[in-house]
Amino acid sequence: MNGRAPQHGTRALHATGRLLSRYWTVLALVAAWGAWVRTQHLNQIVAPTPAAVFGDVLDNPGAYAPDLGWTLLNAAVGVALGMLLGLAGALLVWTSPVLSGLMTPMALIMRSVPVVAMIPVIARVVGFGTAAVLTITTVVSFFPVFVLAGSGLRAAPAATRDVFTVLAASGLTRLRLLLLPGAVPALLVALRLTAPTAVLAAMLAEYLLGTHGLGQLFARSVTFMDPARAWGTALVATVVSVLCFVGARAAERQGTARFT
């Protein structure tokens, strides 16, 4: 916003107008929540007011920060592992059409099986604790990356592929110069899809298994009847998940502009 001084006022007005036209529903939601608590005369234990929740988050950032950091770390490591394994799997399948046919059921499973619902099974198999949380965030991000990177590798335009064939490029050169750069936009789409999901999956696993992190902070606050903290955790998680999405979308736009 490097507007010249005379335009400053109108510009700010415009920006506020734009913000209002986009986020009025969110503001209305918060207002409705406040009105609901007030008109129903709900006990603070049942439903705290927006003011109490926002106040708790702003007054005690230290109470949230360690758990938030742990959840984000779990999600980030899981996404990184999932992307690596997904890309490796896609490359493996790319080398052989037979393998790619054999993997079709995997792609169907990815689209249709609710992985997050399998948290109890995964916990039983790999053990309770951080290992289970990491496995879940990894699995959640693996499938989209695997499928999208696979189609990204096949997306190179036929004409460019012909150029590489004519020049008798080796498979490795083709991969490095043509296919991997071509797959970057697909990988970034996968990142946008998985980043918010990984945060939420990590929280759900922490809640269910009682390991560290936001999910556990939430479970603890509910048990000790601290609704402002519990709803505050939900608020923090929502904001973080939206920010992850916004960040991943920005990365996607940048990357798509750079690589296409």
Added chain:
Amino acid sequence: MNRARTALLTAAGTLLLLAAMEAAGRLGVLGESWPPLSQVVAALGDPVTRDLLGRALAATATAAGTGFAAGALAALAVAVTGVLLPVLKAGLDRLAAVVHAVPLIALGPLLITTVGREGTPSVIAALAAGFAVFVAATSGLGAASEAHRDVFRALGASRRSTLVRLQLPAAVPLLLDGLALAAPAAVLGAVVGDWFGAPRGLGVLLVSSMQNFQTELMWSAALSAAAISLLAYAALAGLRTAAARRFA
């Protein structure tokens, strides 16, 4: 010939996957908690287990089904509102994104105080399915070609008749895509909703059998949840293929 080969490879891949699950269980590479598939199926021979699983399956399928229907209708209504009143559109888009970003576990206590333990799974299913349908419906309603739009504009069609005669028919394939993706989301929502103290359902069965080391029961619950969402997805995806031919 090529199609036959793809089908053959897909079938082989499915068999291989099942065989790998069986072998991992037989060899015990993943420990006690990964039983052979045949053992899970054999456990269903016990009438008590079958009864327990059947009741849980019925509860979850009902919650997911009602949630799916309610969520899809609500999402379609919101998307259509956005088309008829463009002023509201940006706000509605943001609302959907934010509601989708609210972590499922955060909704648990809120829903238990408002709709009760019984209703929570279907409401979470509705929210999860609704978002997928909303995204598909918004892009579907914008999918009509510019040329067709120009014709409607030139003939002075009202916003409503453009919606009914152009935008809704053009949205059908994408909408069915969204519905296919919403079906697994609804099953997931129903299972997660069970974790907040629902009286019965696959989610309840999953957690209680996890805590009680009832490995076969846990696996049969997990595989049932996977099976219903796979079937619902496959049915809707098939419908989509049929519709794509009609509406293309």
